[in-house]
Amino acid sequence: MTFDEIFHITLMQGFAGLSLFAVLLLMGLGLAIIFGQMGVINMAHGEFMTIGAYTIFLMSALTEAYAPGLMQAYFPLAIVCAFLAAFAFGWLAEWALIRHLYKRPLDTLLATWGLSLAMQQTFRSVFGPKEVSPTLPDWLMGSWEITEGLDIPINGMFVLGLTLVVTGGVLLAMYKSRWGLRVRATVSNRTMANAIGIDTRKTDRLTFAIGCGIAGVAGAAFTTIGSTGPTSGSLYIVDAFLVVTFGGAASLWGTVVSAFGIAQTQSISEFFLSGSMAKVLTLLLIVGILMMRPQGLFAAKVRR
């Protein structure tokens, strides 16, 4: 193997790690808000991602039927729709189910698991049990060939870019906006927050819905790299919880750092070991570190 080839593979492998980081972060981000900030164990997180994926499918089918000229341009708008759809369903789920269970965190686990099963079967009844494939714009699929033998996946760059935008937005909203202030106040001390006039119920509902909306964006983005089917969400749910728990549930920065750590460990070990062994090694490392630091990488500095 020539020096050039080694250099190219190193670059591409570096990008593989980055793009896995983007995927993990994007799937963990919504959950970091719902599980980390609100303490709701949302087992239906994957299904909210699936809502986003199916929104893309619907939008692509609609565009193909009514405005075939816009096939190259519909995708960004479809992502916004995916956010809105998942946001609306999240709002509904909070109102119908979650708000009755805030004082019983373990029951939310059962309730949201039931919700996830119900949603899966609904997808199956509405869209059919077989996987579907949204028609994606040509510019999104394919590779950017910088030189001979050096290909950077365009969908990977797209997911990376989108993740940076969404993460930036969430961090900004959480630490610079009134909503973020109210969320943080409610997390720190619900009674006091109530006492100083924050409508904690409304804050809860909005927070949950935003978390779900971000899950929808993640699901939409993943149509470029993964499958769209009734059970696609279940492919992501374990990794999403892993990222959030490992990072330290209440810390958004923890989620970012943990996604980066897991992605690099996974991606580098995959390159030198077999795929299944890499997964074993990554999980062993996570278990080991969590045994030493049960609260995760970044401990919460709040009183519950």
Place this chain on the structure above:
Amino acid sequence: MSDKHLQSSQRRKFMLGAAALPLALAMSRMGHAAALPTAQVNTTGLAITDTEVVVGQLHSATGTMAISETGSIQAEQLAIDQINQMGGILGRTIRVIKEDGASDWPTFAEKSRKLLVNDKVAAVFGCWTSASRKAVLPVFERENGLLYYPTFYEGLEQSKNVIYTGQEATQQILYGLDWAKQEKGAKTFFLVGSDYIWPRTSMKIARKHIEAFQGGKVVGEEYYPLGNTNFNSLINKIKIAKPDCIFAAVVGGSNVAFYKQLKAAGITANRQFLLTLSVTEDEMLGIGGENFEGFYASMKYFQSLDNPNNKAFVEAFKAKYGPRAVIGDVTQAAYLGPWLWKAAVEKAGSFDVAKVTAASPGIELPTAPEGFVKIHENHHLWSKARIGMGQADGQFKVVAESPELIEPDPFPKGYQ
């Protein structure tokens, strides 16, 4: 089903009967159940009356596997409807009891017991994954039931109570590898699979064949957990190994991710030859034809097969399930089940499981959409192997076909 199809299938039936006189005699008695009293065709207490015979259907209509099993459910139902329109079996109409295995293996075992013990069905068409088949096998053997199993699978199994209508591993793999060597000049192979029994057994056979019989070389062998959605590191390893052929058996949601990411990494058909065991027209729905265009699949059936049987089958299938319905390899194999059972029952002149299985070896089905098939002593089918090239519209173009029927060999010597 259209009248036209009904006529053509009756015509075929007539021609079939003319070729075999005893069969023609049996058929002339069809519609006259009195000629074959229930006491005579059913000595083991199965759910059979003078006008009706009950069978079971056991697939996952819900849960993860519904993605794959829906096609089989539809094809079996279509075959049973067609048989009923032709007058049923031995003058008896087939009634189906549908049970849902719900993608859960213990549920499969429980439902199969219900079908055999409570409902006393004469035959069961069902299962898809090997895990579900292994779960129901002891039940079928203990209760002496009869199962028609449609999926291509890893082999290493043979039961007096099961007829396997899909390919065992060697039927699917060896022809494909030989074709890859002869037509594509492939000498080095990179084997990729999901991490469970079917891909691992298949790749074991493939490696043996490549190294011991073809003088080729395996330059990489990788397995990824089921449900894995990130293949970028693997793709880089493939780029380093530079194989002549990527030989793939990735399944489920991983399958979609694998092909989307291959394309994104610049590995497309004009730069790389890829042959897979796990992409049919069904999987193409999820992968998207544009992401598989130009890659090859090794199967025994493709929807685009050009023969009169298949034309009638595709037409009937679309008439029943809509113009957008697609038919994959396993769907066709599932369609064979009821027809093979019908032929065996008529040959045996009885619904008794022991007599039907005894009559099964040697049963020929010239009307199969995939073309002529025959049941082997070992309860698998003699069938042809074919190579299809993926098209952008999600269909395959058949580019090669084995000249002869390939003998099923579930316990291949020299490949263990």
